[in-house]
Amino acid sequence: MLRVSWKAYAGMGILATGAVTALSLRSGTVDAATATQKTSYVSWTSYGGSNSDAQYSALKQIDRSNAGQLQQVWFYASGNNGFRYGSNPLVVDGVMFVYGKDNTVVALDATTGKEIWVYDTHHPRLISHRGMTYWESKDRSDRRLLFSMNNELHAVDARTGKDVASFGKNGAVDLREGLGRVPSTIRQVQSNTPGRVFENLYITGSATGEEYESPPGDVRAFDVVTGKLVWQFHTVPHPGEMGYDTWPKDAYKYVGGTNNWGEFSIDEKRGIVYFPLGSPTYDFYGADRPGANLFSDCLLALDARTGKYIWHFQTTHHDLWDYDLETGPKLMTIDHDGKMVDVVVQAGKNGFVYVFDRTNGKPIWPIEERPVPKSDVPGEESWPTQPFPTHIPPFARQKFTADMVNPYIADPKEREAIKKQVEGARQEGIFTPPTLGTTMETPGNNGGGNWGSGAIDPATNTFYVVSKDAPSLLHLEAKPPKRQIPGSPETQGQVVYMQNCQSCHVANRKGQPPAIPSLEGVVERAGEGRVREAVHSGLTPMPAFPDLDTADIDHLIAYLKSPEKANLAPDMLARIMAPPATTAKLGPGGRRYWTGYGYMNSSEGLAAIGPPWSTLTAYDMNKGDMKWQIPLGEVTELVEKGIRNTGSYWPRGGAVVTAGGLIVIGTRSDAKLHIYDKDTGKQISEIQMPGGPEGIPTIYEVNGREYIALSARLNSDKVVGDQPKPSQSTTEPTEQTQGYYAYALPESSRAKK
Incomplete structure (x- = not known):
């Protein structure tokens, strides 16, 4: 095990990785067509399509001319106890790996959806629902799936679905160990988002919870063969480590969070891993953690082999808004002032886009530190300035005024009441700190760019981001x-x-x-x-x-x-x-303050703010300009009333861009698979789905046929109107809708093309 010391790391060279020869999972024969998949974007063997997290496919059989002909070719039911909030299937040699009923891990024939094997996890409390990770040895004699459940990292044989007993202890590694806490006291540490494999390392973040005394969010790498810890980076620095002086003494013993729970990406050529990190706990009150609080809310670049520090940029100092970075950092090569520059592009919950030189973290366009409002909460020391990108326009609304209240809320008295709430809240810009009264936070702590929200088109250097406008009304009070x-x-x-x-x-x-x-x-x-x-x-x-x-x-x-x-x-x-009495542990005089997340909705379930509630935005990254922005999806109950172009409420997941000129994405509130023109944002086609799609689509090819697959959940919780009665869901519905859907062109259409 390597504990990283905090000395400036320099001299990062360009490190090439070896090619991997691909063999068939079923037969073990060489498949020359898949030998270059990892670099050509024609496979989907990693979450998000690649370690670079591009959410891009170079397949182009399905294109602008025929996307309207797509047909459902199979459906695999996962049951109501399957994945929670959208999943991104993997496909290797014609085999798809998904989560099935009762949290099982399942291998499917990717052309038919039929089961090949099922791994029974015996109803774990917690599993990494958004996806899993595939690894193979260079000679492909060893092939594994890695996933987390019950705060343990598990490895199973990808060919048989059997535990790899030599991994960790009887096939599992306890992720609660080594975090400076008593493992048995840690309720949650694993992430719903899968880790990534680099060479023979499994690299992972964590989801530590949001409450006081949550565990720290150290990022770690394990040997993919043995399960042994190889390196660990302390995101809340220990004594003698860089950033320790940005916290109170010994903060690492009690501060939690500061974790990577969304995606991260790897520059495989350079051997650099880029982690977007979240806020420290507690999210909205930091009297027990005065200082800038590195490495919270940072884009952090580490040596993927050793975990040594390369560079960082903090997008929110001393976070009081839960403005995690969680959208996957996108690796692009842009034409900047006539020079080709390798960059990393990061979208934030706050609606900003940050762009840095991939090698040293230098901003491509200026980012200014600007004064922001001061906290008036007892004991709180909010940071006096925050960084503002000066060139790229934000993709989300960053204020909510009374004239922006949703006009489609049916009850006029309720609309007026919301307007008074908005007018009465403290709102002095995007970084207005929470108060003992009410504070308006826009785009909100669950708004802006979230997990799965980003995608790129490397052919045109376009960056796409899915966003939610979801203002929060925060109200701190003593817990x-x-x-x-x-x-x-x-x-x-x-x-x-x-x-x-x-x-x-x-x-x-x-x-x-x-x-x-x-x-x-x-x-x-x-x-x-x-x-x-x-x-x-x-x-x-x-x-x-x-x-x-x-x-x-x-x-x-x-x-x-x-x-x-x-x-x-x-x-x-x-x-x-x-x-509480003044004997409580944290805060001035012993007080702990807390607030609900403050989501603002009407009694009907509509957003308090007017539409669009979600958008899809395209940026020309050569110039840093916004190309276009469109509402993303709709709300079925409003469409039935003739109200269109509102955006979905709220999408979970993101889009995939294709070489066929398409943007492919599902939206839950209208239960549709949408296909847009990647250059204009014009909708080309839409498919009504039985379930509510979530997660990231998977695009793959088997035997010359291109498929689009995505997960969808039981669509029982309506956006508008009453929630389902208990009797509606006491048993499994006769018609299953939660699971995985696959679409392709008709065989006749494909043959003609």
Whole structure:
């Protein structure tokens, strides 16, 4: 194991990697057509299509002239207990790897969707739903799938679906170890996003949770054969390491987060890995972590072989807004002032695009430090300036004023009430810190560029980004201490709900759809196991709750099942929600402050802000100019009323660009696969899907036929209107819609072309 020391790393040379000879997974024969797949963008053996995370395919059988002829050629049902929020399948030698029913790992015939083998994970609480990682030895005698479940990294044989017992301990590596915390106290550390393989290393980030005392988000590399830790980079620096002086003394012992939970990318030629990192915990209050807080909210470049530091750029100092970097950094070569420059392009939650020289982190266009508003929260020391890109226009709205309130909210009284909320909130620009009153955060902590949001076209040097406009209304208050009261399990569960769930799911448990679902009948719909998993491990965008023990969760479930049995006395309310005493651990005078995520929706489930709620933006990266921007998708319930071009609400995932001139993306709120012209943004075709598509499409070719595959979830949670009644989902529906859909041109059309 190598613990990285913090000395400036220089002299990075150009390091070439060896070619990999490709053999058939089934027969073991040489397949010359796949020998150059890793560099030619014609395969999909890595999450996002390649280690460079381009989300680009060089296949062009499906193009502008025939995309309207696409037909569904197979569907594989994953069941309601399959992936959570969109998955990106891998395809190797005609075999597709996906997550199936009850969190199984499944190998499918990529031309028919028929099962080849199924690996039973025995209903784990947590699995890396967005995808998995494929690795093969140079002679292809050893081929593996790697994925995380229950905070362990697992390896199975890609040909048989059997555990690789020699990996780690009996086929698994405990990811909770080596983080400076007692492993048994860590509720969540694995990421839903898969890691990447570079040579014989499995490199990974983590998802640590969003609460106080979450574990740190160290980035790590493991030997892909043995599972042994090779290197580890402390994202919250230890004594003697670079950046230690940007935190209080010994912050690494209690600060968590500062993690890579979205995508990252690797420049395989240079051997550089680029990590976009997230905010430190707690997200919205940092009195216990004064300073700039490196390496939170940084694009961090490391030597992929050793984990040694190369460069970084921090996009948010002392983050108080949960402005994680999570969209995959895109590697491009642009024509800048007449010179070809290798760059890395990073989209942010805040709507900004950052572009750096790939080798040294120097901004391609100026980024200015500008004064920003000061926090008025006791004990908080907000950073006085923040970096603003000066050349590339933002892709998301960065303010929300009263005249921007959604005109399609049916109740005029509700529209007026939202306008008053907007007018009454503190809003002095994009970096207005949270306050004890209300603060407007736009595009919002779940807005802007998110996981899977970026894609590139290397042929035209165009960068595409999917974005959500999702303002948040933040309201900091002292977090009440955990209190036990006498009473029935339902009454005690009501207390747990009030202190931990009510700020987001609201007092009547109806939620704020589509981002925050209703909890009415949730135990009947999802089952106790899924509810426990969500509370224990988190469920995007919901954080894990590490301070709730088994009894607390038991009581919460009892309350959610039978809220009418709760009999909390009115005089207990003030006591339960009272601020903590001054003996609590963190903050001025011992106080901890917290806020809900503040998603702003109407009672119908519509956004408080007017459309478009999601957009697809194209940038000419040679010039840094915006080429075009369009609303991305629609909302079915509004289309039925004649209201169009609103954008989807909210998409999860991203697009793939193709050499056939296409942008391919699915949107959940209208349950459609959209195909756009990559040069103009004009829609070429759309396909109505039985389920709500999420994740990143996979584009691949088998036996000369090109396919588009993507995942879709059960479309039971409507954007507008009431949530489904419990009786609607107590059993598996007769017609399965959650799973994987594959599309291709008709055989006759393909033959003509």
